[in-house]
Each structure stands twice: as structure tokens, then as C-alpha cells.
Amino acid sequence: MKPETLNFFDKVYQVAKKIPFGRVTSYGAIAKYLGAAKSARMVGYAMNGSHGKDIPAHRVVNRKGLLTGKHHFDGTNLMQQLLESEGIQVIENQIQDLETVYWDPSVEL
DNA sequence: CTCTTGACTGAGG
DNA sequence: GCCTCAGCCAAGA
Secondary structure (H helix, E strand, C coil): CCCCEEEEEEHHHHHHCCCCCCEEEEHHHHHCCCCCHHHHHHHHCCHCCCCCCCCCHHHEEECCCCCCCCCCCCCCCCHHHHCCCCCCCCEEEEECCCCEEECCCHHHH
């Protein structure tokens, strides 16, 4: 296993944990912040192993603000419930007012 | 080792 | 704005 790969996963977790309450970000934004803009998929893959950890994966969505990873949560609408609990309006698996709640680690971190 | 799959994204039509 | 294609890279079969 490449140390750098583990480091990448670890960084993803670190950034995900730092996402402010009531904010969201995209896989690409995190990937870019980590210097691997072309590995956005890896971010999502990394989140796949975020279960059991203190990772607010529900605050990470794709660039369109679509909850593409909601199927990885237990219930069918758990991810949406969590986001709405933070004051984020979600309709049809899509975050509303994305520009308002969007959080870019490469800018605000 | 090869092939497929996937929580993605940007570019082109 | 929507649809399609190609690039990306790791894990599992």
C-alpha cells in the first residue's frame, strides 16, 4: 500500500471533519485542496470508508449539490434529514441555495 | 494480470 | 441548461 494513498484518504477525512456546521462542499473541491483535482472519485471512495468514523459525509456532495451518495447511508432519506437538520434546504436529493451554503476548503480553510 | 465499477468533473455539441 | 464522452485512479472479481 502506498503511504501517499493512505495519506490521501486521511486528508480527506481531516478536511471532511472541518466542514463547518450548516455548510457543504464537493468531492472535487476537497480533491483539489489535496492537490489531486483529478481524483475526485477517490474522495468519494474514501468517504466509502468513513463509516464508523466521525465523518459528516452528508456534508459532501457532488458539484451540482446533488446527494449522489445518499444510498450509502442507512435509510433512504437519512442524508437529506441530516442536512435539513443543519438548516440546509434539500429538495429531491438536491441542495437548494447551494452557493450560499457552499464551503470551499481551498479558500476558507 | 485484465476488466468492471464507481459517493466525480470538465469539455464539447 | 441538458446530454454525452473521456480522463481519472483505486478496489474487487
